[in-house]
Each structure stands twice: as structure tokens, then as C-alpha cells.
Amino acid sequence: MTVIAETPKLSLQxxxxxxxxxxxxxxILVILLALSLPWSTSLVGIFGALIVIAMLPFFEVRAFVRTVQRPISWVPITLFLLALVGTLWSDAAWGARLYAVGPTAKLLVLPFLLYHFERSERGLWVFIAFLVSCTVMVVASWTVTFFPDLTLKAKDVASRGIFVKNYIDQxxxxxxxxxxxxxPVVMLLRAKKTVPALLLCVLALSFIANMAFVIVSRTALVTMPIMLAVFGVLHLRWRTTLMILCAAAAVGVVAWFVSPQLEATVNSFKRDYQLYMEHGTPTSMGERLEYYRKSLKFFAEAPIVGHGTGSTRGLFEAAATGPAGLAAAQVVSNPHNQTLNVAVQWGVTGIVVLYAMWLLHLLLFRGEGVANWIGLLVVVQNIFTSLFNSHVFDFHEGWMYVVGVGVAGGMVxxxxAPEKAGTSNAC
Structure with missing residues (x-):
């Protein structure tokens, strides 16, 4: 009689x-963070702190130091340190200075994620969790479109089809x-796995349909074609890319005529610009143009190290002119452009650090594989959406960047690592 030995169960100790x-x-904590990202800001902050704490009991200091020594890690840390040091030459109140450091603090989590997912086998689970969470959000968005009273947003600020947060984040x-x-759709089709490829196509179209017929931000409208073009250049033949672009253009034209919501969103570009230029009305586009014009002036006044951390609002207060209802009288702490946000506070020094971070992270994701693709896409999206917002510093998009680059970077x-080991052994 054969006796099968049972694997001893570990005690709590x-x-x-x-x-x-x-x-x-x-x-598990990173997966929970990814699940909560589309829904909650508080949970993301809590899980972010718990992730770092949970690493400490078996933290390999030497291995982590090697991670931090990589430019992909220490350049984001440098941006945080610049914000911290920048408080020393700012004229803002100390509360405003320290508050302005906060948006850069999430970048400190990035090296921890790179370190961890260079060792973990579950990086892909994080992205699947985010996809599942966003899929549930699509269902919630369609639900509150037809039943607006179910939204968790206050009635005076609720937008059509928004269950939580806002239409830009969604x-x-x-x-x-x-x-x-x-x-993955293209990879599955190449492997002749048609059914799962079609299922993923349907899922992708569900996201696009929601943006076309429910609500979409103008930032997403501008940047999504760029992201698709990047995919075509990297992973498709030029003829296939051209066919897809033509098909996408045809779908866009059809959606334009079928979806009043999409037509109104596109038309708002021209309307907002005309209202600002002719009447100084503080439309979304008009305000941005005003913010950009003034921010360039502030940058020219202190081009090397800027005006210091948290100085932006005070500068806009001093530059406000005209009646309260006009765009020129608007006072903000964020010029809605990542480069200008950095330039006003830390000058060329900050711009160099910001662009170095983006470039290094782009170079990290050269190569094939789903991790390289997701990481590259996260960086590309962040760069181009940051033309219209400060998406490195904004809470939601900033965490999307940190989690996307951190997890995918660790996987890459x-x-x-085996390639490097093989090269060393060959030598």
C-alpha cells in the first residue's frame, strides 16, 4: 500500500x-488597488500605503537599491525631490507649498512596484483586474444613462452616464x-483563436460605444487616434494599418451622424473657441488658452528654477484682470498642461526631469509582449493627455501611470533577466 505524504500546512507564525x-x-493589494481605481480615491490611497508596508517584512535592501539606481526609478523620485526642494524659494504660504508637493508623492510608489513585479508572477492579474473593473463601470454608466437617479454623484454636478468620479477619468x-x-486581439487572430478574439473585440467595442453614445472627454477624442496609430505602426503592416484607419474614419463619420452626444462634443471645440475670442467667455477651451498664455509669461519671468512649489495660484491671482465672469479673471492652481504646470513651478529644470522620465519609460517598453504593449500605451496616453491636463499630478490619471508603468515595467x-544572465554566461 502506497502512502502519500501530505504537504505540511504552515502555521500562522x-x-x-x-x-x-x-x-x-x-x-493581492495591488490587484485590489487596480479594482478600486475606477471607483474610489480613498481606497486607492489606502491600498497604495498598504502595498509599501506589506513589502517591508522581507524587504531585500540591496535588490531594492539596485532598482532605485536605475534611471527609470530615480528620475521620478527626482521629480518628487524637486517639488520638495522647490518649497524653499516659493512665495506661497507653507500650507500651499506642502499641498503642492502631494501630487508628486505617488511617484515614490513606482520603484516599489518595479522592484516587486520583477519578482512576482502575477503582474498580468493586475491588468485583468483593471479591465474587469472598467467593464463593470461600462455597465454602471449605461445604467445611470437610462436611470439617472441611480448615480452616486450629487444632482447638481452629475454628468450624463457618470456613476462615480467624472467623465474625464472615465x-x-x-x-x-x-x-x-x-x-491580444491581433495575437489571438494570428494564432487562429477566433472566438476569444471576437469576445475581446466585443468588449473593446463596448468601451467605444459608451464613449460615442453616452459621454466622452475631448481629451480622449484627441488622444485615442494617436494611441491607435502607435499600435498600427508597431504591430501591423502598413496596408493593414491604412485599412483600419479608413474603417475607423468611416465608423467615426457614422457615429457623428447617429450620436448627438458625439456631435455636440466635437462641435464644442469651435463654439468654445469663438466664445472666448469674441466675448472673453470662460469656456473650457477659452480658459485653457488663457491659462497657457499666462503660464508662458510666468515661465519667462523665472525660466531656470521657476517660482517654486505651490506658487501657481498666487501668480494667477496677481495676473487676474477684468470682471469676475471673464476668462482673464480666472484664478487657478493648475494651468491644465503638465509641461506648463512644471515650468511655472520649477522652470527648465523641472521640464528636463519630466521629459527624461517620459523618455526613459518609453524606452523601457521596447519589444514584443503584452507587458511592453500595456506599458508603452500607458506612457503614450499620459504624454498626450498631459497636453490638455496635468495628468502626472492628477490623482486618477497619475495612479494609472504609476500602476501601469510600475507593474508592466517590473514584468519587462x-x-x-534571463537574457542578461544568458549573455553573462556566454561571456
């Missing part, structure tokens, strides 16, 4: 001493998911 258990715990999520699915570094 044994689990607390088991590195694998702590890695699994961190994995559009960034849906655009990212829709374009990100293009890669893990995949490249």
Missing part, C-alpha cells in the same frame, strides 16, 4: 515568516482599455 506569502499579499479608463485590447525587467 510560519506564514508570517514565509516570503512567498508576503509576495502573494502584495500581489474616458481615460475606457480609451486605455479599448486600445489595449487591440494587441523580469522577462529580460
Amino acid at each position: 510560519g506564514k508570517l515568516r514565509d516570503p512567498a506569502a508576503w509576495i502573494r499579499t502584495v500581489d 474616458s481615460q479608463e475606457f480609451a486605455l482599455c479599448a486600445v489595449a485590447l487591440a494587441y 525587467l523580469k522577462a529580460r
Whole structure:
């Protein structure tokens, strides 16, 4: 009679001493963060802190130092440190200075995610969790479109089809998911796995349909074609890319005539510009043009190191002119452009650090594979949406960047490790 030995179960004390258990715990926390990202700001902040805390019991200091020594890690840290040091030459109140440091603090989590997912096997689970969460959000968006009273937003600020948060955040999520699915669809079709490819196509179209017929931000409208073009250039033959672009243009024309919501969103570009130029009305586009004009002036006044952390609002207060209802009288703490936001506070120094971070992260995701594709797409989206918003510093989009680059970057570094080891052994 053969006796099968049972694997001994670890006691609670044994689990607390088991590195694998702590890695699994961190994995779960990151997955929970990804699940909560489309829904909650408080939970994201809580899980972000817990992720770092859960790494500490079996933290390999030397390995983490090696991670931090990589430019992809220390350049984002440098942007945080610049914001911290920039408080020293700012004229703003100390409360405003320290408050302005806060949006850069999330970048400190990025090296921890790179370090962890260079060791974890569950990086893809994080992206699946985010996709599942956004899919549920699509259902919620359609639901509150037909039953507006079900929204969790206050009635005076609720937008059509928004269950929680706002239409800008929701559009960034849906655009990212829709374009990100293009890669696995193409890979599945090449492997002749038609059914799962069609299912993912339907899922991608559900995101696009929501943006076309419910609500979409103008930022997503501008940047989504760029993201699709990047995919075509990297992963398709030029003829296929041209065919897809033509088909997308045809779908866009049809959607234009079928969807009053999409037509109104596109027409708002021209309307907002005319109202601002002719009457100084503070429309969305008019306000941005006013913010950009004044921010360039502030930058010219202190081009090297800027006016200091948290100085933006005070500068706009001093430059406000005209009656309260005009765009020229608007006072803001954020010029709605990432480059100008950095330039006003930290000058050319800040711009160099910001663009170095983007460039390094773009270069990190060279190559094939789903991790490279997702990481590249996250960076590309952040760069181009930051033309119209400060999406590195904004809470939701900033966390999308940190999680996307951190998890995908760790996966890429893990995949490249055997190649480096093989090269070393060959030498």
C-alpha cells in the first residue's frame, strides 16, 4: 500500500515568516488597488500605503537599491525631490507649498512596484483586474444613462452616464482599455483563436460605444487616434494599418451622424473657441488658452528654477484682470498642461526631469509582449493627455501611470533577466 505524504500546512507564525506569502499579499493589494481605481480615491490611497508596508517584512535592501539606481526609478523620485526642494524659494504660504508637493508623492510608489513585479508572477492579474473593473463601470454608466437617479454623484454636478468620479477619468479608463485590447486581439487572430478574439473585440467595442453614445472627454477624442496609430505602426503592416484607419474614419463619420452626444462634443471645440475670442467667455477651451498664455509669461519671468512649489495660484491671482465672469479673471492652481504646470513651478529644470522620465519609460517598453504593449500605451496616453491636463499630478490619471508603468515595467525587467544572465554566461 502506497502512502502519500501530505504537504505540511504552515502555521500562522510560519506564514508570517514565509516570503512567498508576503509576495502573494502584495500581489493581492495591488490587484485590489487596480479594482478600486475606477471607483474610489480613498481606497486607492489606502491600498497604495498598504502595498509599501506589506513589502517591508522581507524587504531585500540591496535588490531594492539596485532598482532605485536605475534611471527609470530615480528620475521620478527626482521629480518628487524637486517639488520638495522647490518649497524653499516659493512665495506661497507653507500650507500651499506642502499641498503642492502631494501630487508628486505617488511617484515614490513606482520603484516599489518595479522592484516587486520583477519578482512576482502575477503582474498580468493586475491588468485583468483593471479591465474587469472598467467593464463593470461600462455597465454602471449605461445604467445611470437610462436611470439617472441611480448615480452616486450629487444632482447638481452629475454628468450624463457618470456613476462615480467624472467623465474625464472615465474616458481615460475606457480609451486605455479599448486600445489595449487591440494587441491580444491581433495575437489571438494570428494564432487562429477566433472566438476569444471576437469576445475581446466585443468588449473593446463596448468601451467605444459608451464613449460615442453616452459621454466622452475631448481629451480622449484627441488622444485615442494617436494611441491607435502607435499600435498600427508597431504591430501591423502598413496596408493593414491604412485599412483600419479608413474603417475607423468611416465608423467615426457614422457615429457623428447617429450620436448627438458625439456631435455636440466635437462641435464644442469651435463654439468654445469663438466664445472666448469674441466675448472673453470662460469656456473650457477659452480658459485653457488663457491659462497657457499666462503660464508662458510666468515661465519667462523665472525660466531656470521657476517660482517654486505651490506658487501657481498666487501668480494667477496677481495676473487676474477684468470682471469676475471673464476668462482673464480666472484664478487657478493648475494651468491644465503638465509641461506648463512644471515650468511655472520649477522652470527648465523641472521640464528636463519630466521629459527624461517620459523618455526613459518609453524606452523601457521596447519589444514584443503584452507587458511592453500595456506599458508603452500607458506612457503614450499620459504624454498626450498631459497636453490638455496635468495628468502626472492628477490623482486618477497619475495612479494609472504609476500602476501601469510600475507593474508592466517590473514584468519587462523580469522577462529580460534571463537574457542578461544568458549573455553573462556566454561571456
